[in-house]
Amino acid sequence: MTMFHFFNCAILTFGPHAVYYSATTLSEYDTFGTSVKAALVYLGTVLVKLVCLATFLQVSENDGFDPYQELLKVLIGFIDVAGLYFALTQLTHRNISQIHKFQAVGLGWAFADSVLHRLAPLWVGAKGLEFTWDYILQGLEANANLVLSISLAALGSLIWLRKNKPKTLIPVIYACAGIVATMPSITSYLRRGLGWHFPEVVGFELFTSLVMAFFSWQLFSACQRPSA
Amino acid sequence: MATSKNSGGLRQLLESTYSVIALLFILVACVELCDAAAAVDVYRLIQYDMSGTPFGSRFAALNHHASSLRFPPGADLSRTVLIIPLRELNVTFVREYITQKKPLGGLLFLLPEVLSFKQGGNKQVHEKGKMKKLLMELEQLLVHSNIPYPVYFAFENDDIDTVLADIKKNDAMGQPATATTGGYKLVIPIAEPKKVASPTITNIQGWLSGLKADEDANQLPTIAIVASYDTFGAAPALSWEVTAMEVALWLFLKWQGFSIFSTQTLRQEEAEELDLKVVLKHKKINISDPRVAWEHEQFSRLRVTAATLSGCPVAPELFEGTGGLFDGRQYVNETAIVRGVKLVAESLARHIYGHQGKSAQIFADESSLSVNPAYIRSWLNLLSQTPRVAPYLSKNDPFVMALKKELAGHADEVNVQHENLEGIFTFYDSTSARLNIYQVASVTFDLLLLLVLGSYLIMLFCFLVITTRGVDDLIGLFRRPPSRRVKTA
Secondary structure: OHHHHHHHHHHHHHHHHHHHHHHOOOOOOOOHHHHHHHHHHHHHHHHHHHHHHHHHOOOOOOOOOOHHHHHHHHHHHHHHHHHHHHHHHHOOOOOOOHHHHHHHHHHHHHHHHHHHHHHHHHHHHOOOOOOOOHHHHHHHHHHHHHHHHHHHHHHHHHHHHOOOOOOOHHHHHHHHHHHHHOHHHHHHHHHHOOOOOHHHHHHHHHHHHHHHHHHHHHHHHHHHOOOO | OHHHHHHHHHHHHHHHHHHHHHHHHHHHHHHHHOOOOEEEEEEEOOEEEEOOEEEEEOOOOEEEEEEOOOOOOOOOOOOEEEEEEHHHOOHHHHHHHHHOOOOOOEEEEEEOHHHOHHHOOOOOOOOHHHHHHHHHHHHHHHHOOEEOOOEEEEEOOHHHHHHHHHHHHHHHOOOOOOOOOOEEEEEEOOOOOOEOOOOEEEEEEEEOOOOOOOOOOOOOOOEOOOOOOOEOOOOHHHOOOOOOHHHHHHHHHHHOOOOOOEOOOOOHHHHHHOOOOOOOOOOOOOOOOOOOOOOHHHHHHOOOOOOOOOOOOOOOOOOOOOOOOOOOHHHOOHHHHHHHHHHHHHHHHHHHHOOOOOOOOOOOOOOOOOOOHHHHHHHHHHHHHOOOEHHHOOOOOHHHHHHHHHHHHHOOEEEEEEEEOOOOEEEEOOOEEEEEEEEEOOHHHHHHHHHHHHHHHHHHHHHHHHHHOOHHHHHHHHOHHHHHHHHHO
């Protein structure tokens, strides 16, 4: 819908990433390299996921919700978690504190996700004459995805990088991490199984991302305090 | 051994990745193709020059906002297309617009679905008499005017009906569609119309010779039956006149293998037997007038006795009665055509074989020579689905070839003549196109969106600075210059 609209949707989709990088202390500590590496790890993860999906998943005729297929998709979704683990622990980062590490990794992860999944439809569709709300909703979804990625990275760093965690919080951490990791499957169930429309799904994603971000923040600051 | 296996597996992996990526690209390409809210087939008003004077719609490309008849009075319509369904058509309104040369972006007339050839013409038409009259009036008005903007015809369907209802709602709220208020945009991407290069008219002639008796004093002179198969209407892509009873008759007579070339006058007795009223009309011909009122007058000028079979009591004016938008398959009475064919065949046969006055019917029903309604029906169906405006029929048009083949099947000799139509008439192409209807948002909407997004990003920035660095840092971002002054002091 004209270049103006494309520009609007682009800044909605990719703006928050840039704002996040410049507003927080990430820019001061020059964590750009970490974000770039995390983005590359994400690309590799996506390729592996694609191959697994192509090999194991059968294309069903109807658009309904098939539990077996969805279970397979959840399992393949855990490749995401594995990728994140690789980015957090295996890559050699410069000497940056844990706070910045998970933020930088989460940011790079979310940015690569937005570019891969949303840039092409935006470029093709938003420049045409026909107006739809889809691209604005997609931008909001990208925002929710950013928050979710950072939360997942925070929880992941808690699980794998922090050794002394309060015992009571460990199951909570794992539960939250589990929920955030399976968010894609939950949204696809909502869309196909319950028949929710795109605006409703995006609203749900925004809400849960804020809730999970709050929980992760609390957990992280709880673990920051020296354990009793 | 192991390494070759590994490399083979890796190659398979790469190949499957490539196929998946290729699929993704195809998907992305498909997203681009189905872009518009609706896409409809539209047919353009004819554009022609007669002795240099331009007539018809002079433009083809369209890229304007749409409006219905309920536009607010005094609105500027020079960049708007008016969508007028036939039911709401007021011919005086259109005539006023055209004769007073009021500026308009374009016109789109919506014809009821029943007139479309895709329907098969079996539906009942409500108020069809009134619609037919309206269409005839509109057609005559459009064909004889010079219109400096594109005029298109389209058939109603669900998509376009919803779009029109939406437009009417917007117009009722007093918001005509422009670039700043949004609405619907009609786009027809088509090149400028060019002249049809050397348009030809094709004449098909068939000869059927009878038995030649030696020195038969009563040998009949040649009878020629002439029928015109072409049409002329407001939309050349939609002109499929079906009152071509003559064509059906002509083919039928060939089928019966008749030697039917002679001068001929119609007999009233045969007509009475078939319950048809035939009136013989004599009319003086003006030899100096280049236009002829009836088709047979051309022959009369060459001193050949001729007559025309017609349902019209008076000679039609220029381009009247040549079959236009309103001539649909469903307006044709098949039984009437069959009866007419039988009448002409009977009278011809009696004349040729000298049975005048006798009451035996040669083409009696239920005999082997009776008129076959199925044959007539199949030809009528073909005629009603083929637009036949002569300049737009190429030399090897399938319809012309079909007529020639049918004739060749029953006549001894068939000749095809091509005549060039240059001189008085010039026709222009681009007769049909595809209309895309887009729902567009206004520029103000995007400006508002930009404002909202800008404030959202600024708020996000402030929030992040406050939570990660503290409020002091945020204030510090705006207060850096004073600190330098303090230092120097």
